[in-house]
Amino acid sequence: MRRIAVINQKGGVGKTTSVVNMAAALAAMGQKVLVIDLDPQGHLTIHLGHDAEKIEKGTYAVLAQSAGLDESIIETRPNLFLLPANIHLVGAESELVSVVGREIILKEAIDASQRQFDYLFVDCAPSLGLLTLNALAAVDEVMIPVQPHFLGLQGFGKLLQTIELVNKRINTSLKVRWILLCMYDNRLSLSSEVKADIEQFLASTKDANCAWAGAQILPVAVRRNIKLAEAPSYGKTIFEYDGSCNGAQDYRKAAECIHYGKLSN
Amino acid sequence: MRRIAVINQKGGVGKTTSVVNMAAALAAMGQKVLVIDLDPQGHLTIHLGHDAEKIEKGTYAVLAQSAGLDESIIETRPNLFLLPANIHLVGAESELVSVVGREIILKEAIDASQRQFDYLFVDCAPSLGLLTLNALAAVDEVMIPVQPHFLGLQGFGKLLQTIELVNKRINTSLKVRWILLCMYDNRLSLSSEVKADIEQFLASTKDANCAWAGAQILPVAVRRNIKLAEAPSYGKTIFEYDGSCNGAQDYRKAAECIHYGKLSN
Numbered sequence: 001m002r003r004i005a006v007i008n009q010k011g012g013v014g015k016t017t018s019v020v021n022m023a024a025a026l027a028a029m030g031q032k033v034l035v036i037d038l039d040p041q042g043h044l045t046i047h048l049g050h051d052a053e054k055i056e057k058g059t060y061a062v063l064a065q066s067a068g069l070d071e072s073i074i075e076t077r078p079n080l081f082l083l084p085a086n087i088h089l090v091g092a093e094s095e096l097v098s099v100v101g102r103e104i105i106l107k108e109a110i111d112a113s114q115r116q117f118d119y120l121f122v123d124c125a126p127s128l129g130l131l132t133l134n135a136l137a138a139v140d141e142v143m144i145p146v147q148p149h150f151l152g153l154q155g156f157g158k159l160l161q162t163i164e165l166v167n168k169r170i171n172t173s174l175k176v177r178w179i180l181l182c183m184y185d186n187r188l189s190l191s192s193e194v195k196a197d198i199e200q201f202l203a204s205t206k207d208a209n210c211a212w213a214g215a216q217i218l219p220v221a222v223r224r225n226i227k228l229a230e231a232p233s234y235g236k237t238i239f240e241y242d243g244s245c246n247g248a249q250d251y252r253k254a255a256e257c258i259h260y261g262k263l264s265n
Numbered sequence: 266m267r268r269i270a271v272i273n274q275k276g277g278v279g280k281t282t283s284v285v286n287m288a289a290a291l292a293a294m295g296q297k298v299l300v301i302d303l304d305p306q307g308h309l310t311i312h313l314g315h316d317a318e319k320i321e322k323g324t325y326a327v328l329a330q331s332a333g334l335d336e337s338i339i340e341t342r343p344n345l346f347l348l349p350a351n352i353h354l355v356g357a358e359s360e361l362v363s364v365v366g367r368e369i370i371l372k373e374a375i376d377a378s379q380r381q382f383d384y385l386f387v388d389c390a391p392s393l394g395l396l397t398l399n400a401l402a403a404v405d406e407v408m409i410p411v412q413p414h415f416l417g418l419q420g421f422g423k424l425l426q427t428i429e430l431v432n433k434r435i436n437t438s439l440k441v442r443w444i445l446l447c448m449y450d451n452r453l454s455l456s457s458e459v460k461a462d463i464e465q466f467l468a469s470t471k472d473a474n475c476a477w478a479g480a481q482i483l484p485v486a487v488r489r490n491i492k493l494a495e496a497p498s499y500g501k502t503i504f505e506y507d508g509s510c511n512g513a514q515d516y517r518k519a520a521e522c523i524h525y526g527k528l529s530n
């Protein structure tokens with residue numbers, strides 16, 4: 001199973017939108033995909049059309065160890081399974097603070113699962129707190145969605161430092177795999193400037209022995225497309241809402257890239 | 266002094282951009298304005314052109330009570346003063362957890378100040394944690410920037426509940442005053458739908474005895490405008506970067522609205 005955490009402490013860059021639509025595209029390709037909502041806002045759960053307030057067993061129950069993963073997941077679409085979030089998740093971070101091995105609670109729950117999946121995606125909150133650390137400890141790959149704006153780049157260093165620390169102290173297989181450009185508008189010079197900045201940074205660290213040495217910018221950028229912002233209000237993936245729009249095309253190609261390791265023609 | 270906290274736990278909706286540019290517009294109108302960076306990302310500090318890593322005394326030192334407010338603020342523009350954030354602020358939330366009266370530390374520091382300001386704006390992180398509670402305890406008015414997207418509305422209820430709790434238990438003068446529509450595009454039906462949703466909600470609670478009973482949507486919406494995203498990379502306000510663009514016009518009008526209580530002609 002490929003385990004991927006989608007993380008960026010900068011808010012509103014496209015984390016939830018990317019998890020929903022990448023996972024849906026992979027599920028449509030026949031892959032069995034599990035997505036975990038690790039954000040107390042519960043936007044992944046809501047985006048997929050579920051009522052966060054009605055969820056009894058979800059991510060919080062799994063982290064509090066009052067329920068196992070297998071009994072808590074719901075099949076939200078064919079081949080697509082969700083561990084939903086509810087409002088209780090907001091208390092998990094402070095409750096975990098004094099638990100021994102607090103960073104690996106989620107990993108333990110995933111490792112104990114008897115289910116077979118091809119992919120796991122974890123949607124994180126815009127923070128580098130204990131919940132996000134649990135995600136980093138539980139996966140092998142990190143995908144960092146970035147909005148091509150100046151402020152969107154500022155937290156990059158801190159994010160990579162945190163990933164490096166988790167790699168050194170908790171999870172030696174953790175690697176930054178992809179940087180995903182979201183809300184990209186190639187008519188704007190800002191978009192290509194930010195892209196060039198990231199490329200330059202990655203080139204300068206290619207040989208270094210660090211957790212992001214092999215990271216690449218995904219060759220597919222997700223263009224800004226209002227349909228991606230409309231789909232969640234119907235609880236739909238972009239493929240269900242408008243399967244031929246730019247958003248659907250971009251996420252389908254991005255999923256192929258993730259799956260085959262490169263852009264297929 | 267009017268004290269305004271700019272809050273929304275949804276990430277990337279325009280909190281920092283609004284604090285910088287509203288404050289700059291009011292300062293240009295001759296008002297003496299203090300802005301406080303309460304987000305460990307330090308984006309307010311960076312947007313105004315300061316290096317967060319070089320800040321010795323900032324918000325963290327004030328919260329840790331190792332420095333007073335007056336000695337920690339810097340005059341960043343004429344009439345515009347900043348209490349900057351540095352990387353240490355990320356530790357403040359967990360350090361404050363066991364402090365007696367942990368929610369009113371910031372309020373105490375502001376009340377102890379000998380300086381005279383006309384306006385105080387507090388830029389908050391995308392969370393409802395202890396730092397944000399400190400902001401809510403220290404101000405009288407709340408401004409909620411909203412991106413006119415479905416996911417942007419989801420946390421609204423939780424945000425209002427938190428404000429109501431602070432109003433009941435810690436700060437009885439706390440009121441939601443303005444909802445500011447950011448990144449607004451009036452060609453998109455989603456924008457007007459979300460605006461209508463908010464208007465309907467506010468109308469239904471007009472007479473209720475709650476902290477948001479008197480809230481209104483600011484009559485000026487801030488249109489989506491890439492120059493607002495370019496300005497921070499030069500450490501400039503929108504007025505310094507391009508004083509005649511839509512972004513500058515909208516924030517100038519919005520500031521007039523805040524100051525005069527209604528749209529001036």
Ligand SMILES: Nc1ncnc2c1ncn2[C@@H]1O[C@H](COP(=O)(O)OP(=O)(O)OP(=O)(O)O)[C@@H](O)[C@H]1O
Pocket residue numbers: 010011012013014015016017018039043124125126182183184222223224225226227228229230232274275276277414415416417
């Ligand atoms: N490519 C796109 N084009 C247009 N709108 C988009 C795009 N991707 C995401 N959006 C919208 O932008 C907003 C932010 O996206 P999203 O909520 O996925 O970001 P996030 O990083 O998960 O936010 P948070 O930090 O709050 O978790 C949402 O309203 C979403 O619908």
Ligand SMILES: Nc1ncnc2c1ncn2[C@@H]1O[C@H](COP(=O)(O)OP(=O)(O)OP(=O)(O)O)[C@@H](O)[C@H]1O
Pocket residue numbers: 009010011012149150151152275276277278279280281282283304308389390391447448449487488489490491492493494495497
């Ligand atoms: N009206 C606008 N038009 C275009 N871009 C904008 C507009 N307002 C803000 N932006 C850009 O959108 C991004 C998000 O805005 P900003 O950082 O101010 O939001 P925030 O709510 O403070 O985010 P966070 O939750 O991470 O603190 C930034 O890159 C900013 O430059």
Ligand SMILES: [Mg+2]
Pocket residue numbers: 015016017039043044123124125
């Ligand atoms: Mg999200």
Ligand SMILES: [Mg+2]
Pocket residue numbers: 280281282304308389390
């Ligand atoms: Mg901000």
